[in-house]
Amino acid sequence: MSIFERYLTVWVFLCIVVGIAAGHVAPDAFQMISAAEIAKVNLPVAVLIWLMIIPMLLRIDFAALRGLAAHWRGISVTLFVNWAVKPFSMALLGWLFIGYLFRGYPPADQIDSYIAGLILLAAAPCTAMVFVWSNLTRGEPHFTLSQVALNDAIMIVAFAPIVGFLLGLSAITVPWNTLVLSVVLYIVVPVIVAQLIRKTVLNTGGQIAIDKLLSRLWPVSLVSLLATLVLLFGFQGEQILRQPFIIALLAIPILIQVYFNSGLAYLLNRILGEQHCVAGPSALIGASNFFELAVATAISLFGIQSGAALSTVVGVLIEVPVMLSVVKIVNASSAWYERGLIQKSN
Secondary structure, eight states: OOHHHHTHHHHHHHHHHHHHHHHHHOHHHHHHHHHOEETTEEHHHHHHHHHHHHHHHTTOOGGGGGGGGGGHHHHHHHHIIIIIIHHHHHHHHHHHIIIIITTTSSOGGGHHHHHHHHHHHHSSOOSSHHHHHHHHTTOOHHHHHHHHHHHHHHHHHHHHHHHHHHHHHTTOOOOHHHHHHHHIIIIIHHHHHHHHHHHHHHHHHHHHHHHHHHHHHHHHHHHHHHHHHHHHHHHHHHHHHHOTTHHHHHHHHHHHHHHHHHHHHHHHHHHHTOOHHHHHHHHHHHHOOOHHHHHHHHHHHHOTTSHHHHHHHHHHHHHHHHHHHHHHHHHHTHHHHHHHHHHHHO
8 A cells, every 4th residue: 555545544634624624714615616516516526536536447457357257256245245235234324323323413404414425335335445455465366356347347237226225215315317427427437438548558558558557647536535525524614513523423334334244245255165365355345335436426416515425425534444454354364264264175
């Protein structure tokens, strides 16, 4: 991990401070930014989101889908956790904690919006940072690439129906035209653009050229993420100052969700007899979230000043430390994991 990635939580915290201060000092400027939208799509934020997402998607090689059969156990477990467990477990945790246990603390008119943000956060698996987590667990790189490529392909068709279904169960009105537009803008278009760029660069310079391009674009992606967070906290500043503990309340279901889903994926891989080098990245892919997409969709559906947008940003805040803790658990338990495989073979 680069220093920037390792201390992402620190940078996010600084964005909170800078965003709140800027929103307090220059509210008119933030209102102008908020008003710059077409069809409920905020243009400045949309540009920043594309600058975030496209460099990440350049890493994805959909040709890796040909290698799915080599690690079918790990692939099956991760698909089950990502698409059949994680969105629904997060919805349940959101209803339990934000909708019931903590109901008297957040603003009553934002409770549904907070829950919606949590659902959006869990409805799509991470695309980029999982390569870092896989490397830190000495994961099988071909499995990681195949799994991420498959998740991205599924996300194009499954993200909107899952989000719409869970928001409907939460009695949250779903503007389907806006949701579909978000999928097109923040999944379909970036995937197509990234794959066209990838193919062009590969044809002219091969993998070396792709690696050089990624090294140049990665800082742009991270800076765009931080700029988006400054804008979000600029709009959310007054609400956070009135109720500073709201971030901690939102973090609780996110933390439980990460540890539950990573643990479930890890144990299922062990039960099925999958190798540890596959089980590690499977657990991490199963737990991580595509928070960039969640932020973009929350802004499109509910607005940049909504509780949903704030919920997704909390996911960014705790992403690195919580995932590093999962990496540590996976690495520390490797001997225990392998003993289980030996017993099965005997």
